[in-house]
Amino acid sequence: MFLIFCTLHPSASKQCQHQIVSVYHDDPGDIRVDWSVESDLCLSYQECYGISGDINFLPQLCPIEIQPGDRLFLLPPTPNDFQAIYAANVSQENFVSCSFQNISTDQRLTPSAVSVPLQVPAKFLPAGQVAYFIQLPSSIFATCEFGLRLRVLVKTVDCGRNLRSGLCSGRGECVSGWLEEQYxxxxAQNYTGPYCEEFNGCSFQPCSYGGTCVDLTLGDISEEFLCICPEHLTGPTCQVIEGSCISDHKCVNGNCRNASSNSHVCECNSGFSGVFCDENIDECLSNPCLFGATCRDKISGYDCTCPEQYIGTRCEEVKNYCDQMPCLNNGTCFSFFGGHNCTCSAGFSGRDCSMNIDDCSSVPCQNNGTCQDLVNMFRCICSPGYTGSLCTTDIDECLSSPCKENSTCKDHVNGFTCECLPGWTGPLCDVDISECDSNPCLNNGECVEENNGYTCICPPGLFGGLVCEVPLHNCSFQPCLHNGTCNVVDDVTYSCDCTERYTGENCQVFIPFCAENNCSDDSVCVEEESGYSCNCSAGFEGRFCEVNIDDCRNNSCKNGASCMDRVDGFTCRCPSGFVGANCDVDFNECSSRPCMNGGSCLDVVDGYLCLCLAGFEGIACEVDVEECASSPCLNGGSCTDEVNGYSCDCGIGDYINYNIQRL
Structure with a gap:
């Protein structure tokens, strides 16, 4: 059984893959095609057939070619494609246009859509014809227009089968090329004929120097031939020159030797050949250069361009890659076929040992120390407060006993603190504390410094106690608000002297700033912490809103208009020909259609012009031109004015209406 599988992969577009030459097989084969838009779709004639063609091309499945007797199977799509097979054999016209018109029941491969593999009946695959198949409309999504259509060429066979020797007389292959309709x-070499039945006596090309070989005997065993030699050559194989060496010497790069009284041969110098020694021998034909080297021919010699791995005249030596000393920094080189390896010295790496190994890559320095890379080693530059090769040791800043007056030292990273005894302060506990600096006396008591202590002198009659904390009078409770001053009247009674803008027994009443203000009548007075401000109405400004804002200062009026300031606004007085709030609109005087009698109106600034039709004039084309005013009618003819012309009535007599004209 001979099987052919068309493996079709999902893709938006692809170049179809075809065998350039296919060989005929005796046993029928099974050809299977995925009937799915997720299969091998080609979107252009070039993609489908490998040649240029119809530009108005609908997508289709990659076309196939089979031989007589092959069985064609259409494979259903996978279940998740929501598709099934519902195909028909159609004409080329219906195939190209995806038309479903006039398709009979006999043309359908199945009565209805199926989801199982479907063998195409043999009657639809006659030898020597092209079969066309398209998907018919059904409940599935994919249709012919989406690419579900297939072209199948069934080739004929003309290879002369012989019962004894088989196809092609047993001396050749039965083949067919892509898009060829026949096998x-x-x-094979040395055989010819439609079925390779004849041996070719000229197959060994016995005639030299361009001689033409003629096979003398038909059949499959004779080797007789005749050489028809070029001019000046003779002999069975055209290797002898006519004439003697004396009279007809034609040797170019060699010596002449007589072969007979009327013929000679040329004995060529090294590097030359040919009947006249006029051909440079291509020493590269013998493939002297080894291992795929490129050969360049010279006269009587050659040069070899060797592959990277070889050297020598014929590239016969394996290259020693260490000769060029590729390993740097004292690295050791080891050559092998096709390259070399370097064993690097300590501290270096890379193919040629050119890279200094970063010994800091492992981040060896601790506590934010900075690592400095060296050759095969590193150095740590420690952050303040640390020491050691890896900056792991915290420096004890208390070792130098920096704290004074018997205070206690506590070590920290890159520093220390001193815990001072009572009466001392400062970073090093070397500053004698002034107990009055903390203002220990309350209620305006006066602090008097003493040895390792202090005494408070309290306000007389108001406060007492160690730090003046005990009230002795009503004024001690500071009843006067807002920084008012309390005055002692007797042992119990007091009075308050209030600060500005406050009044009342305890200075508790605030006198508003807006009670007395200079804001204009249309503004609003706003209280503030230390005064008042005026909130102006629209169109006014100034401290007291007393200034009417000049709204004309931005000169918003256009086209030379004059500006009149108003409260919170302005008015523009427009010159003739302009309108609008800012006089920025050119008034179209033509809007009223002033031009009469078909005249065209041309708008200009502050006016218009009328372009009158022939026969009219005036500012508005209102005047009909009087053509009879110039008395154009001769010999007493009567003139009648008309629009853009006149007519003459000559009366009965010897004159005719020659002077009738229209302007």
Whole structure:
């Protein structure tokens, strides 16, 4: 059984893959095609057939070619494609246009859509014809227009089968090329004929120097031939020159030797050949350069361009890559076929040992120390407060006993603190504390410094106690508000002297600033912490809103208009020809259609112009031109004015209306 599988992969577009030459097989084969838009779709004629063609091309499945007797199977899509097979054999016209018109029941491969593999009946695959199949409309999503259509070429066979020797007389292969409609014989060397039945006596090309070989005997065993030699050559194989060496010497790069009284041969110098020694021998034809080297021919010699791995005249030596000393920084080189390896000295790496290994890559320095990379080592530059090769040791700043007056030292990272005894302060506990600096006396008591202590002198009659904390009078409770001053009247009674803008027994009443203000009548007085402000109405400004804002200062009026200031606004007096709030609109005097009798109106600034039709004039084309005013009618003819012309009535007599004209 011969099987052919068309493996179709999902893709938006692809170049179809075809065998350039296919060989005929005796046993029928099974050809399977995925009937799915997720299969091998080609979107252009070039993609489908490998050649240029119809530009108005609908997508289709990659076309296939089979031989007589092959079985064609259409495979259903996978279940998640929501598709099934519902195909028909159609004409080329219906195939190209995806038309479903006039398709009979006999043309359908199945009566209805199926979801199982479907063998195409043999009657739809006749030898020597192209079969066309398209998907018919059904409940599935994919249709012919989306690419569900297939072109199948069924080739004929003309390879002369022989019961004894088989196809092509047993001396060739039965083959066919892509887009070829027939299998034919491709003969083995030395055989020819439609079915490779004849041996070719000229197959060994016995005639030299351009001689033409003629096979003398038909059949499959004779080797007789005749050489028809070029001019000046003779002999069975055209290797002898006519004439003697004396009279007809034609040797270019060699010596002449007589072969007979009327013929000679040329004995060529090294590096030359040919009947006249006029051909440079291509020493590269013998493939002297080894291992795939490129050969360049010279006269009587050659040069070899060797592959990277070889050296020598013929590239016969394996290259020693260490000769160029590629390993740097005292690295050791080891050559091998196709390259070399370097064993690097300590501290270096890389193919050629050029890279200094970063010994800081492991971040060896602790506590934010900075690592400095060296050759095969590193150095740590420690952050303040640390020491050691890896900055792991915290420096004890208390070792130098920096704290004074018997205070206690506590070590920290890059520093220390001193815990001072009573009466001392400062970073090093070397400053004698002034107990009055903390203002220990309350209620305006006076602090008097003493040895390792203090005494408070309290306000007389108001406060007492160690730090003046005990009230002795009503004024001691500071009844006067808002920084008012309390005055002692007797042992119990007091009076308050209030600060500005406050009044009342205890200075508790605030006198508003807006009670007396200079804001204009249309503004609003706003109280503030230390005064008042005026909130102006629209169109006014100034401290007291006394200034009417000049709204004309921005000169918003256009086209030379004059500006009149108003309260919170302005008015523009427009010159003739302009309108609008800012006089920025050119008034179209033509809008009233002033031009009469078909005249065209042309708007200009502050006016218009009328372009009158022939026969009219005036500012508005209102005047009909009087053409009879110039008395154009001769010999007493009567003139009648008309629009853009006149007519003459000559009366009965010897004159005719020659002078009738229209302007």
């Amino acid at each position: 034919y014989c491709e003969c």
